[in-house]
Amino acid sequence: MKTLKRIWDLALIMVAVWVMMIALIVTIDKMVVPLRISAGEGTTQTIIEALIKLMISAFMAMSWLLIWVRMIQKYIERVGRNLRGGS
Amino acid sequence: MIPMALITSFTITLMVTPLVMKLMRKLGIVGIDVHKLSRPEIPEMCGLSMLIGLVTSSIILLSIQFNPKILAFTLTSVLAAIIGIIDDLFTLKAKVKTALTILCFTPIAIMSMIYPNHIILGRPRAPLVGGFRLTIVYWMLLPFAIAVPANAVNMMDTYNGVMSGGCAMISASLLASSIILGQWDEATMSAIVLGISSAFYYYNKYPAKAFAGDTGSLMLGAAIGSIAVLGRMEMVGITVLMPFIMNAFHSLRSIGGLLERGEISERPVKVVGEYIEANLNPKAPKTLANLMLRKGKATELELIKSYHALCAVSSIMGIITALLMLVRI
Numbered sequence: 001m002k003t004l005k006r007i008w009d010l011a012l013i014m015v016a017v018w019v020m021m022i023a024l025i026v027t028i029d030k031m032v033v034p035l036r037i038s039a040g041e042g043t044t045q046t047i048i049e050a051l052i053k054l055m056i057s058a059f060m061a062m063s064w065l066l067i068w069v070r071m072i073q074k075y076i077e078r079v080g081r082n083l084r085g086g087s
Numbered sequence: 088m089i090p091m092a093l094i095t096s097f098t099i100t101l102m103v104t105p106l107v108m109k110l111m112r113k114l115g116i117v118g119i120d121v122h123k124l125s126r127p128e129i130p131e132m133c134g135l136s137m138l139i140g141l142v143t144s145s146i147i148l149l150s151i152q153f154n155p156k157i158l159a160f161t162l163t164s165v166l167a168a169i170i171g172i173i174d175d176l177f178t179l180k181a182k183v184k185t186a187l188t189i190l191c192f193t194p195i196a197i198m199s200m201i202y203p204n205h206i207i208l209g210r211p212r213a214p215l216v217g218g219f220r221l222t223i224v225y226w227m228l229l230p231f232a233i234a235v236p237a238n239a240v241n242m243m244d245t246y247n248g249v250m251s252g253g254c255a256m257i258s259a260s261l262l263a264s265s266i267i268l269g270q271w272d273e274a275t276m277s278a279i280v281l282g283i284s285s286a287f288y289y290y291n292k293y294p295a296k297a298f299a300g301d302t303g304s305l306m307l308g309a310a311i312g313s314i315a316v317l318g319r320m321e322m323v324g325i326t327v328l329m330p331f332i333m334n335a336f337h338s339l340r341s342i343g344g345l346l347e348r349g350e351i352s353e354r355p356v357k358v359v360g361e362y363i364e365a366n367l368n369p370k371a372p373k374t375l376a377n378l379m380l381r382k383g384k385a386t387e388l389e390l391i392k393s394y395h396a397l398c399a400v401s402s403i404m405g406i407i408t409a410l411l412m413l414v415r416i
Contacts, residue, residue: 002385002389003389003392003393003396004396005382006379006380006382006383006385006389006393007379007393007396007397007400009382010333010375010378010379010397011396011397011400014329014330014333014397014400014401014404015400015404017329018326018329018404018408021322021325021326022213022214022215022408022411025213025214025215025216025322026215026216026416029213029216029219030216033219054224068336069337069340072337072373072378075378076373076378076381079381079382080367080381
């Protein structure tokens, strides 16, 4: 029980991060990859389009990491508050 | 092949570890178990036995039937182990060690060029969407696919049996995932990793009689990374390694990057009698131990159980990820 109590919040964060990771992949595959930004078919336009898609995907991945960091910060704040409240 | 790989690697590691322990003690390669009151001296670098177990099992398998994937997996693991041996003997700077592990992807890259029909890179599979094609981005990320697991596993080797026990659970999950996805070569490799890590756990579990050293931890991390890359199971790899990545990512973020042990002013935990407490100083690295102990002090054994419980959760999530890879929306 002690072990479960100790890991419960962190395990929930881990599951949430995992669910968000899958959601991120599905979103990139279903929404970012099919994006058609320009009507042209030249090599330059294809490269620009690929770069824009890459930047959008990278931005989404960075947001996912930031949410993960924020969750851990929230956990530290909450556990700290509980400790102060208990003492 | 899978039962043979498991039995061979387990038996060899189980038999060789006591010999390596004796040798390391004789050579004076010992480390102090700082989380025990008596601070016992434990033989270091015993991960060498896991290297012997992995290489011997792979040679036996390769002599029965040549397989480029198993050769790439073995060479990657050996390269990481060599970096670990150098680090154990001469203590490399943190940044140098990390930079060297980045090179561990080279056997996989070279083998994929020699055997393009066997080793397919750049086409990872993902849950719910199936396979997708990455060209330039994949090759940019590939070096980190081995370096990140190798260093993350290395950073988790802080308490008795946490690294070896965690890797045993992860490799069991990779074995199950490989079977689910019909990746039989990767299942054989996972069986090898499961065999060596569970046999070593017998000696490394609380109270530890042997320490793996960087030789063992870097090698196990690289082996797990290479299984994920070779089997196009990168997503399963990230999922099963989540406690390890969480430990490395948050501790590195909290101290501001790769630093030498001497450059870190605060330790993540404090040992008070038989208990371990979280160091609440804002400068202390936010390792998993630091985060878990913020809920209250624990004995070393209680802390180890908590680590293993998190690894069990991520291992189950890994199997679910593999199952979701069979589904397309």
